[in-house]
Amino acid sequence: MRISKSLAVGVAIVVGVSHAQTFQRLGTCPTLGCVFPPDQTDFLAGQYFDIRLEVHAPINGSEANGKQPDEKFTFTIAKEKGKAEPATTYFSIAEPKLERWNFSWYEDLFAKEAGKPSIVNVTSKAYRRVALYEPGEYTATLTYNNGSTTKASWLVRDLQEVRKAKxxxxxxxxxxxxxxxxxxxxxxxxxxxxxxxxxxxxxxxxxxxxxxxxxxxxxxxxxxxxxxxxxxxxxxxxxxxxxxxxxxxxxxxxxxxxxxxxxxxxxxxxxxxxxxxxxxxxxxxxxxxxxxxxxxxxxxxxxxxxxxxxxxxxxxxxxxxxxxxxxxxxxxxxxxxxxxxxxxxxxxxxxxxxxxxxxxxxxxxxxxxxxxxxxxxxxxxxxxxxxxxxxxxxxxxxxxxxxxxxxxxxxxxxxxxxxxxxxxxxxxxxxxxxxxxxxxxxxxxxxxxxxxxxxxxxxxxxxxxxxxxxxxxxxxxxxxxxxxxxxxxxxxxFDVMGSVDTKYLAAQNVDRKKRDAVGTYQNSGLSQYANTGNLTYSEGVHFPSNWDPRYTLFQGLMADPDRRENWSVHKDGPRVPAVNITPSADFYANPKDGAGGILLNGTLPVGDDQGVxxxxxxxxxxxxxxxxxxxxxxxxxxxxxxxxxxxxxxxxxxxxx
Amino acid sequence: MRISKSLAVGVAIVVGVSHAQTFQRLGTCPTLGCVFPPDQTDFLAGQYFDIRLEVHAPINGSEANGKQPDEKFTFTIAKEKGKAEPATTYFSIAEPKLERWNFSWYEDLFAKEAGKPSIVNVTSKAYRRVALYEPGEYTATLTYNNGSTTKASWLVRDLQEVRKAKxxxxxxxxxxxxxxxxxxxxxxxxxxxxxxxxxxxxxxxxxxxxxxxxxxxxxxxxxxxxxxxxxxxxxxxxxxxxxxxxxxxxxxxxxxxxxxxxxxxxxxxxxxxxxxxxxxxxxxxxxxxxxxxxxxxxxxxxxxxxxxxxxxxxxxxxxxxxxxxxxxxxxxxxxxxxxxxxxxxxxxxxxxxxxxxxxxxxxxxxxxxxxxxxxxxxxxxxxxxxxxxxxxxxxxxxxxxxxxxxxxxxxxxxxxxxxxxxxxxxxxxxxxxxxxxxxxxxxxxxxxxxxxxxxxxxxxxxxxxxxxxxxxxxxxxxxxxxxxxxxxxxxxxFDVMGSVDTKYLAAQNVDRKKRDAVGTYQNSGLSQYANTGNLTYSEGVHFPSNWDPRYTLFQGLMADPDRRENWSVHKDGPRVPAVNITPSADFYANPKDGAGGILLNGTLPVGDDQGVxxxxxxxxxxxxxxxxxxxxxxxxxxxxxxxxxxxxxxxxxxxxx
Structure with a gap:
């Protein structure tokens, strides 16, 4: 982890974007001028990369300012305290052509629910296949909208060029x-x-x-x-x-x-x-x-x-x-x-x-x-x-x-x-x-x-x-x-919190009673997957000797769809925990999965059918x-x-x- | 992790105990003769410890054999390939007096539910405050019931006696x-x-x-x-x-x-x-x-x-x-x-x-x-x-x-x-x-x-x-x-799987709709706890600048009691997720906790009111x-x-x- 010396750059960029979270206009570009690679980028000396610049003009929404996207933005590169040169000079490449497009996004879930996207017009240029060779800090500066700037602090790491591994x-x-x-x-x-x-x-x-x-x-x-x-x-x-x-x-x-x-x-x-x-x-x-x-x-x-x-x-x-x-x-x-x-x-x-x-x-x-x-x-x-x-x-x-x-x-x-x-x-x-x-x-x-x-x-x-x-x-x-x-x-x-007596679990008819099958702390006991039978202690290949013991692991994920959990091996192939059983896109516990287990309501959006x-x-x-x-x-x-x-x-x- | 050279000891001990999991007669003693410290114990040279020996005579249950607990068991210590000596000789201590007691346990949850404990009579001796000094492997052997043995492989680690840290x-x-x-x-x-x-x-x-x-x-x-x-x-x-x-x-x-x-x-x-x-x-x-x-x-x-x-x-x-x-x-x-x-x-x-x-x-x-x-x-x-x-x-x-x-x-x-x-x-x-x-x-x-x-x-x-x-x-x-x-x-x-738009969560009336407030992957966005305001980048004291942002962490445990989860800070003191609101010992989601959140059924036994x-x-x-x-x-x-x-x-x- 590198702590940039040019800290002020980061602070300036970050202020004012706390409203955008579930959705972002463009994640790495909290202001209206975007530089890719963005602030805080490290490079290997001589590594090829492209540069993309964008200027955003939001037409509506909280960021709308009535402006057209700037067509005359400029872009410079400066090494350390050196002179800022136009990228075309710095990389000895031709000026790329101006591109235009627009895109839309939602400012939050309420906007999405209301069907009210924010539209953004964009002007852009891309410099293709450039590289930085000299180790050190660089500042890339996009100047747009009559003097606004977006600065990106770049670092070419100073690494030895000696090969140590074949x-x-x-x-x-x-x-x-x-x-x-x-x-x-x-x-x-x-x-x-x-x-x-x-x-x-x-x-x-x-x-x-x-x-x-x-x-x-x-x-x-x-x-x-x-x-x-x-x-x-x-x-x-x-x-x-x-x-x-x-x-x-x-x-x-x-x-x-x-x-x-x-x-x-x-x-x-x-x-x-x-x-x-x-x-x-x-x-x-x-x-x-x-x-x-x-x-x-x-x-x-x-x-x-x-x-x-x-x-x-x-x-x-x-x-x-x-x-x-x-x-x-x-x-x-x-x-x-x-x-x-x-x-x-x-x-x-x-x-x-x-x-x-x-x-x-x-x-x-x-x-x-x-x-x-x-x-x-x-x-x-x-x-x-x-x-x-x-x-x-x-x-x-x-x-x-x-x-x-x-x-x-x-x-x-x-x-x-x-x-x-x-x-x-x-x-x-x-x-x-x-x-x-x-x-x-x-x-x-x-x-x-x-x-x-x-x-x-x-x-x-x-x-x-x-x-x-x-x-x-x-x-x-x-x-x-x-x-x-x-x-x-x-x-x-994922973690394991104990063991499950699957025989006891299956014998109960009520979910709250099934939960008694769970053994925590001292009642977790020992692993029944490897500790059964006369396993040898060789340093050879190790897989469970029994994938289907009576006492299984009380294990799981923390973000789930609705599902029925019986903590037993799925013998008929990879599990399908949730299925869409309605005309909507909603997923519910798969009735064919987890027989005899506990019905658990998920926490993920109901359009999700699996963990994250x-x-x-x-x-x-x-x-x-x-x-x-x-x-x-x-x-x-x-x-x-x-x-x-x-x-x-x-x-x-x-x-x- | 030490791999014992005397592997056969461990194998012999482990066979036959796979039935006991949620409850165990005595965890470290799968046979009827018990040695503490048990097999696979390491010692620091010169570290004080006590030795406890027990012989078990199960009166009923799957292990019952109609025997009385042996009063004439013997115990020896041998270093490496040396002669096995009685512990009294080895440690130059007097023979301790014989003790007797009994205890009961349940073989599994069905036995517990049926109220059928297994009773075990015990004879025992304890050797107090002994120590092993010479590094190397030892074998401690309890002989009981006319020739049955329980062997414990002990290791005194060979460590330098030079002090390196004050x-x-x-x-x-x-x-x-x-x-x-x-x-x-x-x-x-x-x-x-x-x-x-x-x-x-x-x-x-x-x-x-x-x-x-x-x-x-x-x-x-x-x-x-x-x-x-x-x-x-x-x-x-x-x-x-x-x-x-x-x-x-x-x-x-x-x-x-x-x-x-x-x-x-x-x-x-x-x-x-x-x-x-x-x-x-x-x-x-x-x-x-x-x-x-x-x-x-x-x-x-x-x-x-x-x-x-x-x-x-x-x-x-x-x-x-x-x-x-x-x-x-x-x-x-x-x-x-x-x-x-x-x-x-x-x-x-x-x-x-x-x-x-x-x-x-x-x-x-x-x-x-x-x-x-x-x-x-x-x-x-x-x-x-x-x-x-x-x-x-x-x-x-x-x-x-x-x-x-x-x-x-x-x-x-x-x-x-x-x-x-x-x-x-x-x-x-x-x-x-x-x-x-x-x-x-x-x-x-x-x-x-x-x-x-x-x-x-x-x-x-x-x-x-x-x-x-x-x-x-x-x-x-x-x-x-x-x-x-x-x-x-x-x-x-515990883990974090994304963010929660608590404003959107609170505005929904249906649990399945509330789940849409969860943002995963790209919708997790950035942390709103530290990324708001003009935080400086010093290496000083770091705590969140805002514990109560709109977008909180979608975080949690994987083994829970019933609870209502709103993923918001608990301003009125440490959380009480579940309470006993019935005459029984059952815990349900605390109605005063997690206002506006999603009601989640737990997976732990309903007598548990907290995570494990x-x-x-x-x-x-x-x-x-x-x-x-x-x-x-x-x-x-x-x-x-x-x-x-x-x-x-x-x-x-x-x-x-």
Missing amino acids: NIIMFIGDGMTTNMITAARLIAHKAINGRYQTKMQMDQFPILGHQMTHSIDSFITDSANSATALYTGHKSTVNCLGVYADSSKDPFDDPKVETIAEMFHRLTGGLVGIVSTAFIADATPAALTAHTRDRGQYGAVVDSFLHGITNYTWTNWTGPDVLFGGGAEQFYDPKLGGKTYLNKDYYSEFSKAGYQVLWNKTSLAKASNDSRALGIFTVSNMAKWLDRNVYKSNLNQSLSPSGDKTAALDQPGLKDMTLKAIDILAKRSGDKGFFLMSEAASIDKMMHVLDYDRALGELLELDDTIKATIAKLKSLNKFKETLIIVTADHGHG HSLTDVPVFAMGPCQELFGGVYNSIDIFFSMAECFGLARGKGHGQ | NIIMFIGDGMTTNMITAARLIAHKAINGRYQTKMQMDQFPILGHQMTHSIDSFITDSANSATALYTGHKSTVNCLGVYADSSKDPFDDPKVETIAEMFHRLTGGLVGIVSTAFIADATPAALTAHTRDRGQYGAVVDSFLHGITNYTWTNWTGPDVLFGGGAEQFYDPKLGGKTYLNKDYYSEFSKAGYQVLWNKTSLAKASNDSRALGIFTVSNMAKWLDRNVYKSNLNQSLSPSGDKTAALDQPGLKDMTLKAIDILAKRSGDKGFFLMSEAASIDKMMHVLDYDRALGELLELDDTIKATIAKLKSLNKFKETLIIVTADHGHG HSLTDVPVFAMGPCQELFGGVYNSIDIFFSMAECFGLARGKGHGQ
């Missing part, structure tokens, strides 16, 4: 919190008299940190926004991938920032691998190469994996060496029902670019380590560990990655994908090294649907994957040159070169800067280069 | 989790574009760790149990202070373990300070000197502060040099309504022992640093920061520490007490150093009653106290010789000598061993000494 493997447990790690440990590792007999791999990391996930314009983040912070060092807005959110309607014209994957590849020629258990166009994998205001542009995201950004001059991107995950519907031919970018067959596109195309665990295992590989193993998100390993009949759905509507029965897990990715990257990268992001995506997805068992299963699979990764790196003699980071992108408000993200700082575990950079408490963006420092990616070539 | 200050935020720290930061520290402009003191600590709070016989702990783990290195049972729980009815005969305060004082002559915002006989302060199965023995706890344990030979304890907190009713004369040990006036008792007796902030400030001091500032728990500083009229209650039923208006805060404690300890300790425990008790107490604002206020006061402590130590030139640890004893399942503790690992922040011992993830007991190592308290004098 490879970085970044594990992201999507939505994973310390609370969930604690619960996963409880169900998979045996304790005797308060002592765990085996350790989670994460618990054995030498360095622990916490990262703050607060996004740029709201304190709760989504996975797009938070992935952008982790990969670029730039906080952003919900739904943004690798851009700051401007107010225009075009989802592809927002000001971009270069990602760790793009910089690493551009500057060192190092290889990039992307692995996720989500559909591969989902936010966490997408944010490594995509640049859009709208994370829902899945087809374009898949295209950007392969071709990078093509609508503006950007960086030289030639595709990751490994791309493994789900989401076949964004790849296969639209004739089969695919929903692809420009109606192309992306299996064919990747194949033409030299990729092996893999559709199942068997072909993954057999794939060559010499060629680039695309592995797409299912339609939608990949099957969960619990369904692949315990409740296997749930795999019988029409989700084949080929698009032929058969079942995707032979899906790999995160461990299979990650180990193969390392094999390929290690073989192909030679002296150049690699960056691999491996995401346990369904911790988040299963927490969203209140399916705690499946979420914890995914977390345990992540831990097992990390353990196997360390062994793999050692077997390849690459352990000492590889930094391993394990973190999350945000939390869910939470505020909490999330843990960071680090091991390897530069591990010392990841201890203590810091901002999410610091993870980008620490990874970039470890790779030696700063390029202080001097002004204008 | 002083240790241990801050305990009772019930404090990472999630709460994140929320407190949000309401008290201003953020601009996702960057906090100031830092919490905790966030600036160089070392971060997580401790697992799992207790010895249940996975959820209470504060007595967890404080025992932190202060003695021995996990225990809910409600236990400095003892393992045996099955006898006497709350004072359970096997004791020596605490860090007792060892530090006995071995080095160093001084001890105890500060808490709770009533001072509450679990967290009490566990430093009290030894009882029942944390509710408040009078005896107060006596033990002064006299130590007197019913058995124990350690030479002459009282702390500083004892500051609430709970006057356990001190003043029973004629005034006091509830004291043996009906004595404990102000008089402490005064006779040379203590200054202080009743308010004014006298605290004026107190001499040359004499020991007892400061008792109110009946019950001390006033909360929010009431002392913002809603002051709530102090008008009959809580004077004198017992005269006037109001306790002039109460100090945690900072006042802690700084004065340091002044006294620093002045009086000379070369001997001091150990100070300072507890922000009402983080927990306010989370229990779902009063999130007050809980976060207490957390911020703790942070402010830590900051002031560092400055104080520097001013006394004692900073470099002092280890500062900040941690918690357990969690509460949670499972989550809690954070540990360390700064100073030995700070490196506190990074990463470890067991709660490791905090005791690391503090003892830092003080050099291990005493490997050799066998039998």
Whole structure:
């Protein structure tokens, strides 16, 4: 966390915006003149970025001032105490053309209810693909409306350019919190008299940190926004991938920032691998190469994996060496029902670019380590560990990655994908090294649907994957040159408060009586998931020996839709806690879910059918070169800067280069 | 976390106990022969402890075997592969007399509902005040019932005896989790574009760790149990202070373990300070000197502060040099309504022992640093920061520490007490150093009653106290010789999921419509507690500038009684979420609480009127000598061993000494 020396800038900006909360005109722009990147932005020396300027003229609402949006605004850059130069001079680029648009927003819920939006006219310019090289503080100044100014204090961090790690493997447990790690440990590792007999791999990391996930314009983040912070060092807005959110309607014209994957590849020629258990166009994998205001542009995201950004001059991107995950519907031919970018067959596109195309665990295992590989193993998100390993009949759905509507029965897990990715990257990268992001995506997805068992299963699979990764790196003699980071992108408000006697719960007929099944404090007893039977105490693979004990965890989220809670494993596949059973958009407890449980009214808006993200700082575990950079408490963006420092990616070539 | 080499011991013990969960015959004794300290116990070399042996003969229930409890059981100790010797020989002590008793328990909730307890006859012996000196593994073996054995694997940790810190200050935020720290930061520290402009003191600590709070016989702990783990290195049972729980009815005969305060004082002559915002006989302060199965023995706890344990030979304890907190009713004369040990006036008792007796902030400030001091500032728990500083009229209650039923208006805060404690300890300790425990008790107490604002206020006061402590130590030139640890004893399942438009909430008449007031993700917006007005960005004292903004935090616990939630500050004092409004013991939402909010049904048993503790690992922040011992993830007991190592308290004098 940096404390800016130019504090007055921030104070001036913040005053007067306290009225806008649930909705904001434009989150990072409380005044009528907007600069992106905004105040308090840090850059890696030499990192590409776009600049977007906007001048707002509210036509109605509390900010209306009767003015037209200024067409003659000016913009300057000054380093430290130096002279302020026009951006065109400073960056040696042509003056961009003036753009115009308008947008509307609601000032609060009453305005929304009354159907009274506020309309804003906008003038704007965008300076594309610039960079700052010399470390130090800069002031960017937008002057508009006859002398009003918006100043942004920018800092180019002064980082060493020496490379300390050859490879970085970044594990992201999507939505994973310390609370969930604690619960996963409880169900998979045996304790005797308060002592765990085996350790989670994460618990054995030498360095622990916490990262703050607060996004740029709201304190709760989504996975797009938070992935952008982790990969670029730039906080952003919900739904943004690798851009700051401007107010225009075009989802592809927002000001971009270069990602760790793009910089690493551009500057060192190092290889990039992307692995996720989500559909591969989902936010966490997408944010490594995509640049859009709208994370829902899945087809374009898949295209950007392969071709990078093509609508503006950007960086030289030639595709990751490994791309493994789900989401076949964004790849296969639209004739089969695919929903692809420009109606192309992306299996064919990747194949033409030299990729092996893999559709199942068997072909993954057999794939060559010499060629680039695309592995797409299912339609939608990949099957969960619990369904692949315990409740296997749930795999019988029409989700084949080929698009032929058969079942995707032979899906790999995160461990299979990650180990193969390392094999390929290690073989192909030679002296150049690699960056691999491996995401346990369904911790988040299963927490969203209140399916705690499946979420914890995914977390345990992540831990097992990390353990196997360390062994793999050692077997390849690459352990000492590889930094391993394990973190999350945000939390869910989850904890465990005791145990539930599910037999007693089911035997009661009245909700208030069912609550007696809950055991807290001394009545929580011991975990029945791992403490039954003659489990051995090996340091091997650890998952619960019994997912369906009589005494389950009294666990949950804190922000929920209406639901019926029986605190038992959902054997018939991922949970659906709430359903729309009225003509309205209202969700009620799913009558097919939580049999015998307690009917609980939710706290979230009734249009929500699942849980939401939470505020909490999330843990960071680090091991390897530069591990010392990841201890203590810091901002999410610091993870980008620490990874970039470890790779030696700063390029202080001097002004204008 | 230690992985025992003698694994078979643990496996043998655990099999067959999976039926007992909500209730257990005796948590640490799944077989019919019980050894305390039980299997998997670690000791500091030279630490005093008692041994309790029990043989159980269940008369009825699933374990009944028709036997009488064995009177001729034997007990041996063996070091490593050495010869097993009778305990009397090993410790050179006389054979204790045989004791007998019986107790009853319920096998599960159905048995409880049917009123069918299981009765157990017991024979027992206790060996008092022994110690193990030589580092290494020991096996303690109870042989009973003609050859059945219960083996306990004990380890005396091999720690250096070199003292590295002169002083240790241990801050305990009772019930404090990472999630709460994140929320407190949000309401008290201003953020601009996702960057906090100031830092919490905790966030600036160089070392971060997580401790697992799992207790010895249940996975959820209470504060007595967890404080025992932190202060003695021995996990225990809910409600236990400095003892393992045996099955006898006497709350004072359970096997004791020596605490860090007792060892530090006995071995080095160093001084001890105890500060808490709770009533001072509450679990967290009490566990430093009290030894009882029942944390509710408040009078005896107060006596033990002064006299130590007197019913058995124990350690030479002459009282702390500083004892500051609430709970006057356990001190003043029973004629005034006091509830004291043996009906004595404990102000008089402490005064006779040379203590200054202080009743308010004014006298605290004026107190001499040359004499020991007892400061008792109110009946019950001390006033909360929010009431002392913002809603002051709530102090008008009959809580004077004198017992005269006037109001306790002039109460100090945690900072006042802690700084004065340091002044006294620093002045009086000379070369001997001091150990100070300072507890922000009402983080927990306010989370229990779902009063999130007050809980976060207490957390911020703790942070402010830590900051002031560092400055104080520097001013006394004692900073470099002092280890500062900040941690918690357990969690509460709390998080923040967004914001609430309280104006919109109040304007709706239907619960399902009220839920639209909740803003998640991008609609969470920015904190309105700290981001309003011209707050300066100093590194000074940080509390919210506005506790009652229109847009509040959408925050809460995950295990609740029935309640009405309006997510607004409780201006008329600490919250009472549920009340008993029927002739039964059932609690319902308090009709006077949460006006205009959403009525929410709870999940806890309806006899509960407040929230409960949670499972989550809690954070540990360390700064100073030995700070490196506190990074990463470890067991709660490791905090005791690391503090003892830092003080050099291990005493490997050799066998039998």
